Amino acid sequence: MRRTSALIVGGGPAGSAAAITLARAGSAPELLERTSGPHDVVCGGFLGWDALGVLDRLGVDAWALGARPIERLRLVSAKRMVETRLPHRAAGLSRRTLDEALLGAAAAAGAVVKRGVAVKTAEGLRRVRLDSGEEIEADALLLATGKHELRGLARPREVVSADPVVGFRTALAPARPLQEALYRTIELHLFEGGYAGLLLQDDGSANLCVSVARQRLNRAGGIEELVAELSSELPWLAGRLGDGRAGAWVAIAGVPYGWRARSTEPGVFRLGDQAAVIASLAGDGIAIALSSGVQAAEALLRDGPEGAGDFQASFSRRAARPLAIASTLRRASENALSRGPMMALLRALPWLAPIAARLTRIVGEEGSRDQAHPPGRG
Ligand SMILES: Cc1cc2nc3c(=O)[nH]c(=O)nc-3n(C[C@H](O)[C@H](O)[C@H](O)COP(=O)(O)OP(=O)(O)OC[C@H]3O[C@@H](n4cnc5c(N)ncnc54)[C@H](O)[C@@H]3O)c2cc1C
Known part of the structure; x- marks a missing residue:
C-alpha cells in the first residue's frame, strides 16, 4: 500500500481545477485519469462567462485554444424561434481541447x-484500489469522476433511477x-422529453449534444431513430x-439532473458532477x-482533510438556487403543455431569457467578466 497526501480521482474540469489550485500552493497532488489521451466527452461545449472567468484565473486562455465567441441564445421549438442576447460573452470549445489544456496546466503547475x-x-x-490491483491511501480524497460512479463512494442508486436521462x-x-446559422450563437432545439444543443467549436465543426428522457429514447429505439423522429x-x-x-456518437446514461451532495464522508471532497448536477440546458456544469x-482545494489547504464536511455543505447551499431554477426551466421546456406558453412569453418579453441565464450561474457577476478575445474570430 502506498500513501499520498491529496489524491484526485478523475481528470475532467473539476479534478484539474483542484489539481492546479493545490499545485500552485506548493502541495503536489496526484491526479488519476482513466483515459490515456485526448477524447470526446458528452457535453454541449458551452462555456458561460462564469466558466471563462474561472479558467482565466486558472491560467487557461480559452480564446488562445480556439474558442468561438457566443453572444446570442436561440431557442427553437417545432413552431417558434426566439432569439436573445446573452448578458455576457460566452464561448464554444470542444471538451477534447479543454480537458487536455486543463490537464496540461495541472502538470505544468506541479501536479503528478x-x-x-x-x-x-x-x-x-x-483508500482506493486501482484496476492494476495497486492500493493507495490518501489523507484527502477528491472525488471528481463526473457522472461515473466509483464503487464504495457511489451516489444512492435511487437518485439515478428516479428521472433517467441519457446524454449524447x-x-x-x-x-x-x-x-452562418451558428455565427456567435448557441441554439437549443426543444422537444418532448429533451433538447438538442448546437454551437460552433474550435475546429470549425458544430458540436451537437442531445439530452433525452430514457423513456423517449427507448420508444424511438435508439439515437439514430430519435434523430430521424x-x-x-x-x-x-x-x-x-x-x-x-x-460523426460517431458518444453517450452517457443515468444523468441525475438536480442532484447535489449535501454531506460527505470524512476527508472526502466531492467535486463537479459528484457535488452537484445542473440540468445541462443551463450550460453551467x-x-x-x-x-x-x-x-x-482552497478548503483543503485552509482546513485540512477535516474541512471536507463544511466545504460540501457550503457548496451544496450555493448550488441550490441555480440547480432549482435550471430544473424548472428544463421541466417547462420538455413538456408540450408548458413549452408553447414559455416560448410565447419569451417572444413577448425576450429580456426574460438573459435573466434566467444569470440566475442559473454558480459564480456571481463579480466573478464573471467579459474576456478579451482576438477580434474578428467567428
Ligand atoms: C448532454 C449534456 C450536455 C452538456 N452540455 C454542457 C454545456 O454545454 N456546458 C456546460 O457547462 N456543461 C454541460 N454539461 C455538463 C458538463 O458536461 C458536466 O457538468 C462536466 O463535464 C462535469 O465535469 P466533471 O469534471 O465533474 O466530470 P467529467 O467531465 O465527467 O470528468 C470526469 C473524469 O473522470 C474520469 N474518471 C471517471 N471515473 C474514473 C475512475 N474510476 N478512475 C479514473 N478516472 C475516472 C473520466 O474519464 C473523466 O475524464 C452537459 C452535460 C450533458 C449530459
Whole structure:
C-alpha cells in the first residue's frame, strides 16, 4: 500500500481545477485519469462567462485554444424561434481541447498527473484500489469522476433511477450554411422529453449534444431513430442536420439532473458532477466543476482533510438556487403543455431569457467578466 497526501480521482474540469489550485500552493497532488489521451466527452461545449472567468484565473486562455465567441441564445421549438442576447460573452470549445489544456496546466503547475489509470473501488474512506490491483491511501480524497460512479463512494442508486436521462454528443462537419446559422450563437432545439444543443467549436465543426428522457429514447429505439423522429418534428433542426454529416456518437446514461451532495464522508471532497448536477440546458456544469474544484482545494489547504464536511455543505447551499431554477426551466421546456406558453412569453418579453441565464450561474457577476478575445474570430 502506498500513501499520498491529496489524491484526485478523475481528470475532467473539476479534478484539474483542484489539481492546479493545490499545485500552485506548493502541495503536489496526484491526479488519476482513466483515459490515456485526448477524447470526446458528452457535453454541449458551452462555456458561460462564469466558466471563462474561472479558467482565466486558472491560467487557461480559452480564446488562445480556439474558442468561438457566443453572444446570442436561440431557442427553437417545432413552431417558434426566439432569439436573445446573452448578458455576457460566452464561448464554444470542444471538451477534447479543454480537458487536455486543463490537464496540461495541472502538470505544468506541479501536479503528478497519471493518464490511463483507472480507480476500481474505494475501500474504506480514503483508500482506493486501482484496476492494476495497486492500493493507495490518501489523507484527502477528491472525488471528481463526473457522472461515473466509483464503487464504495457511489451516489444512492435511487437518485439515478428516479428521472433517467441519457446524454449524447457528436460533431457535424464544417459547412458554410451551418457556420452562418451558428455565427456567435448557441441554439437549443426543444422537444418532448429533451433538447438538442448546437454551437460552433474550435475546429470549425458544430458540436451537437442531445439530452433525452430514457423513456423517449427507448420508444424511438435508439439515437439514430430519435434523430430521424426529431428531424420530422422540428424543421429547423432538420435544416441544420442536413448541412453537416454526423460523426460517431458518444453517450452517457443515468444523468441525475438536480442532484447535489449535501454531506460527505470524512476527508472526502466531492467535486463537479459528484457535488452537484445542473440540468445541462443551463450550460453551467463546467463552471460548477471548475468552481467546486477550486473551492475544495482552497478548503483543503485552509482546513485540512477535516474541512471536507463544511466545504460540501457550503457548496451544496450555493448550488441550490441555480440547480432549482435550471430544473424548472428544463421541466417547462420538455413538456408540450408548458413549452408553447414559455416560448410565447419569451417572444413577448425576450429580456426574460438573459435573466434566467444569470440566475442559473454558480459564480456571481463579480466573478464573471467579459474576456478579451482576438477580434474578428467567428
Ligand atoms: C448532454 C449534456 C450536455 C452538456 N452540455 C454542457 C454545456 O454545454 N456546458 C456546460 O457547462 N456543461 C454541460 N454539461 C455538463 C458538463 O458536461 C458536466 O457538468 C462536466 O463535464 C462535469 O465535469 P466533471 O469534471 O465533474 O466530470 P467529467 O467531465 O465527467 O470528468 C470526469 C473524469 O473522470 C474520469 N474518471 C471517471 N471515473 C474514473 C475512475 N474510476 N478512475 C479514473 N478516472 C475516472 C473520466 O474519464 C473523466 O475524464 C452537459 C452535460 C450533458 C449530459
